Amino acid sequence: MVHLYLGDGKGKTTAALGLAVRILGWDRKVLLAQFLKSFDTGEYAFLSSQKGIVFIRPFMHNKGFLWEMNSEAIEVTKDDIRKGFQDICRQIMSDKFSLIILDEILDVIECGFVSEDSVLELIDNYPAEYVLTGRRASEKIKEKADYITVMVKEKHPFDKGIAARKGIEF
Known part of the structure; x- marks a missing residue:
């Protein structure tokens, strides 16, 4: 099945990670691919050390x-993301995952960095739960x-110029 977490509000990645934790609790494998995130995050610090999860970020x-x-x-970022998506596809083909999270992939598609058809083809050819x-x-x-x-964002500190906070937004 395919889950979409959309919108301008906080919580899309958080919801995806909640599902990852649930699956990991049942000793099943997760692939978490994060696009457009090149900084250290709390989820990376924690989940990268857990058994059963493969955490990938394109260089x-x-x-x-x-x-x-x-x-x-x-243009350099577009090339980096395309190469990263190919690496992620190879990883998916080489293993059996119960859950595959493609975090920020919809924005990557919207920017034209990865084609919508290539993502849909991946989903069609490699059965798993997708987010x-x-x-x-x-x-x-x-x-x-x-x-x-x-x-849906109704209010967010970023709108007042408050930067993302370690442990809360990342």
């Missing part, structure tokens, strides 16, 4: 947010989904 030459990058840096996160999903991806949950 990123650029460490900032996309909206802060110039066009040259965006896809990001701000928006196309109708084609929504049709594929079995669960769609939308996180």
Whole structure:
């Protein structure tokens, strides 16, 4: 089955990680691929040491947010993400996972870094429970989904200029 966690609100990655913890509790394998995240996070610090989980982040030459990058840096990031997606697909093909989380993949698709068809092909060819996160999903991806949950921001400290806080937002 396919789960979509969408929206501009906080909680998409957190919801995906909750499902990962639940699956790990039953001694099943998880692949967690995080796109567009090049900094250390609490979830990485904890989950990368746990049995049963493979944690992958594409290597990123650029460490900032996309909206802060110039066009040259965006092209390098696009190449990094495409190579990373290929590595993730190889990892999925080489093992049997109960849950595959593609965190921020919907934003990667929207930016044109990875094609929607390649993600749908992966889902069709390698059966597992999938979680896809990001701000928006196309109708084609929504049709594929079995669960769609939308996180809606009503208020967030970032809007007041408060930076993400260690242990809360990352």
